[in-house]
Amino acid sequence: MKLLVLIKQVPDSTTNIKIRPDGEDIDRAGVKMVVNPFDEFAIELAVQLREKRSDVESITALTVGPASAAEALRTALAIGADDGIHLQDDAFAKLDELQTAALIAAAVKNQGYDLIIRGKQEIDLDSGQLGPALAEALDLPHVGAVTALDIAADGESLKANRRIEGADEIVECAIPALLTIEKGLVEPRYPSLPNLMKAKKKPVKTMTAGDVSGYADAVAKVGGTEIHKLAPPPQRPPGRILTGDPAEAAAELVRLLREEAKVI
Amino acid sequence: MTNDILIFAEQRDGKLHSGVAQTITPARELAAKTGGQVVAVVIGDGIDAAVDAVKNAGVDRIISITSGDLKLYSALRFRSALAAAIQKVDPKIVLAPATFMGRDLLPRVAMRLGAGLATDVTELSFSGNGALDVVRPVYNGKAFCHVNFPAGKLAMASVRVNTFAAAAGEAKASVDAMSDAGGAGDDRIKTTEVARTGGGVKDVTEADIVVSGGRSLKSEDNFNQLIYPLAGALDAAVGASRAACDAGYQPHSRQVGLTGKTVTPKLYIACGISGAIQHLAGMRGSKCIVAINTDAEAPIYKIADYGIVDDLFKVVPALTEAVKKLNA
Ligand SMILES: Cc1cc2nc3c(=O)[nH]c(=O)nc-3n(C[C@H](O)[C@H](O)[C@H](O)COP(=O)(O)OP(=O)(O)OC[C@H]3O[C@@H](n4cnc5c(N)ncnc54)[C@H](O)[C@@H]3O)c2cc1C
Ligand SMILES: Nc1ncnc2c1ncn2[C@@H]1O[C@H](COP(=O)(O)O)[C@@H](O)[C@H]1O
Numbered sequence A: 001m002k003l004l005v006l007i008k009q010v011p012d013s014t015t016n017i018k019i020r021p022d023g024e025d026i027d028r029a030g031v032k033m034v035v036n037p038f039d040e041f042a043i044e045l046a047v048q049l050r051e052k053r054s055d056v057e058s059i060t061a062l063t064v065g066p067a068s069a070a071e072a073l074r075t076a077l078a079i080g081a082d083d084g085i086h087l088q089d090d091a092f093a094k095l096d097e098l099q100t101a102a103l104i105a106a107a108v109k110n111q112g113y114d115l116i117i118r119g120k121q122e123i124d125l126d127s128g129q130l131g132p133a134l135a136e137a138l139d140l141p142h143v144g145a146v147t148a149l150d151i152a153a154d155g156e157s158l159k160a161n162r163r164i165e166g167a168d169e170i171v172e173c174a175i176p177a178l179l180t181i182e183k184g185l186v187e188p189r190y191p192s193l194p195n196l197m198k199a200k201k202k203p204v205k206t207m208t209a210g211d212v213s214g215y216a217d218a219v220a221k222v223g224g225t226e227i228h229k230l231a232p233p234p235q236r237p238p239g240r241i242l243t244g245d246p247a248e249a250a251a252e253l254v255r256l257l258r259e260e261a262k263v264i
Numbered sequence B: 001m002t003n004d005i006l007i008f009a010e011q012r013d014g015k016l017h018s019g020v021a022q023t024i025t026p027a028r029e030l031a032a033k034t035g036g037q038v039v040a041v042v043i044g045d046g047i048d049a050a051v052d053a054v055k056n057a058g059v060d061r062i063i064s065i066t067s068g069d070l071k072l073y074s075a076l077r078f079r080s081a082l083a084a085a086i087q088k089v090d091p092k093i094v095l096a097p098a099t100f101m102g103r104d105l106l107p108r109v110a111m112r113l114g115a116g117l118a119t120d121v122t123e124l125s126f127s128g129n130g131a132l133d134v135v136r137p138v139y140n141g142k143a144f145c146h147v148n149f150p151a152g153k154l155a156m157a158s159v160r161v162n163t164f165a166a167a168a169g170e171a172k173a174s175v176d177a178m179s180d181a182g183g184a185g186d187d188r189i190k191t192t193e194v195a196r197t198g199g200g201v202k203d204v205t206e207a208d209i210v211v212s213g214g215r216s217l218k219s220e221d222n223f224n225q226l227i228y229p230l231a232g233a234l235d236a237a238v239g240a241s242r243a244a245c246d247a248g249y250q251p252h253s254r255q256v257g258l259t260g261k262t263v264t265p266k267l268y269i270a271c272g273i274s275g276a277i278q279h280l281a282g283m284r285g286s287k288c289i290v291a292i293n294t295d296a297e298a299p300i301y302k303i304a305d306y307g308i309v310d311d312l313f314k315v316v317p318a319l320t321e322a323v324k325k326l327n328a
Helices: A037-052 A066-080 A090-094 A097-108 A130-137 A193-199 A215-220 A247-259 B018-036 B048-056 B075-089 B100-113 B220-234 B244-248 B276-282 B314-326
Strands: A002-006 A009-011 A033-035 A058-066 A081-085 A115-119 A142-153 A157-164 A169-174 A177-181 A203-208 A227-233 B005-010 B038-044 B063-065 B093-097 B116-121 B123-126 B134-138 B145-146 B155-159 B175-180 B187-198 B209-213 B237-240 B267-271 B290-291 B306-308
Touching: A002 A037, A002 A130, A009 A066, A009 B038, A033 A037, A033 A066, A033 A193, A037 A058, A037 A066, A037 A115, A037 A177, A058 A066, A066 A193, A066 A203, A081 A097, A097 A215, A097 B116, A115 A130, A115 B306, A130 B075, A130 B100, A142 A169, A142 B075, A142 B100, A157 B175, A193 B306, A203 A215, A247 B100, A247 B123, A247 B290, A247 B314, B005 B018, B005 B100, B005 B134, B018 B038, B018 B048, B018 B093, B018 B123, B018 B155, B038 B048, B048 B063, B063 B075, B063 B100, B075 B100, B093 B100, B100 B116, B100 B155, B116 B134, B134 B155, B145 B267, B175 B237, B209 B220, B220 B237, B220 B314, B237 B244, B267 B314, B290 B314
Parallel strands: A002 A058, A002 A115, A058 A081, A081 A203, A115 A177, A142 A177, B005 B038, B005 B093, B038 B063, B063 B175, B093 B155, B116 B155, B209 B237, B209 B267, B267 B290, B290 B306
Antiparallel strands: A009 A033, A142 A157, A157 A169, A169 B187, A227 B145, B123 B134, B134 B145
16 A cells, blocks of 8 residues: 655644734744644554555655745654655645645646545644545545544455544545544654654655646646735633622623623 | 525434524625525435425525435535536535535535635625635634635635524525436445444534533543533533543543634633633634633633633532523
């Protein structure tokens, strides 16, 4: 089996988000960038599959992003991926999620990947679009938000649990397929220092728009969205602190929830 | 392209998802501007009750696609069915509630039809050139992003649950049955079973009200003694912080936050939760937030609408009593 893991570099979850004056992006100065936490589950799953099975031939990590995203690839290589693909071009920065899916599809089609694995969502733009859209572009089945996984011994099919509201959907799926991973399936390991050193010697292929055949056509076919202006969240009016002994405060809260907020 | 607005009316087991009637509210406002109709598409098997419920939400037309193969959700079959319905109606805009199903299905359909897509939107309007303009939270709600669609192309969006009030209206819609188009036969993926998790207790993602407890509850027993009775009185789901889940007081399926579940209920009651940024990431979209925390400086108070700065072991039982009194 050939495995492809999609990773993305995102601002650390504790980042204090400052919007640039032009509203086009956040102020990235001094922002700590990390591998998207859900993608860590994806890498970990790939490495565990290789540890458990004899038929995993290769694990490739792929990212789309600026030069600095190479560091996210290094992390994936240190955890256990064999090689990396870095799609890096100024033109890629303007692509929305569906267009990014079209780009990745153009770059990886006909490469014979049996499983494409990614995190359930990204913690920065949080759209969760890329996985299902990439599966569509490559005409693959996909299972989203996987919480349990059992791949048949022959590598031809899999069974998975997929998280939904208050339940799990239990699905059977043919391979090749695309999976997006929910928290809880695996516990990501930290890359060791020696493995971080070894990762520096693993091959990373950088591809620009010109290196991806059919790139322009693939992206043009996607509807796409334009002008992403950022704004601070709407101000919540200052909260009201209720005083008095617990019984009084509780009674007043219940009254306000019913009469003022109208939520109970 | 017509001026119609199409809604994917999600149902499971014949029960319409509560987000559908909510999504019809902005759909109607948009249709009033385009002069088009609101058309709902219901896909499944044994869906009469769901069709009636969409009717009562006041749509203009309903398309039903039923087949035994569509009883349980399958990404490939549902995307073929929904894409066929969209091609038949040729709407300007397609909306769906941003549920697990909607978030799974719309990217495939948008990719198939060459449409633009925005996820989990909270505002929808038309910009000057008549193109759809939406707002969606990004960076876990720490910022909001305006997304513009190109004019003249199909625009699709999933709508954040509990953002809009549910629509109701005259049940006048006609129902056209459409045959399952193309999805049948693609068996590369199929759902064999839907297994309830969490012992049949309401899940945080399907509740209008969530009562959550943090590390300060100190034990599973205290969750049972304090949090569950309050949740019961409010018909709410129980949530928890990661600290509470890691300590084993609650299963991880109830964790709210960055690495847990994202919830947008009408009412979120945080009991003994400090409001760490990763917890806020999962609940700051809630309509009304109540905090009960002994520390007046706890970050949860920065986003709370109401707060009681006191011991939760005293306040929560008092609150349960007050709610019971109100309901009596
Ligand atoms: C990558 C990453 C992901 C994370 N993901 C999540 C996530 O998904 N969800 C999540 O919740 N956390 C997450 N966390 C953890 C998060 O940072 C916090 O550690 C966690 O939310 C704290 O839980 P808590 O509020 O229950 O505990 P604490 O921070 O210990 O807060 C307890 C609070 O209870 C109050 N208190 C104590 N006694 C009482 C009393 N008797 N009555 C009233 N109030 C009392 C205290 O004043 C305090 O504010 C994540 C962290 C990281 C690094
Ligand atoms: N630029 C990118 N490069 C590689 N993978 C990506 C990129 N964008 C998104 N992904 C993958 O898709 C996941 C979710 O993206 P999204 O669907 O946009 O939320 C990420 O966690 C990655 O696994």
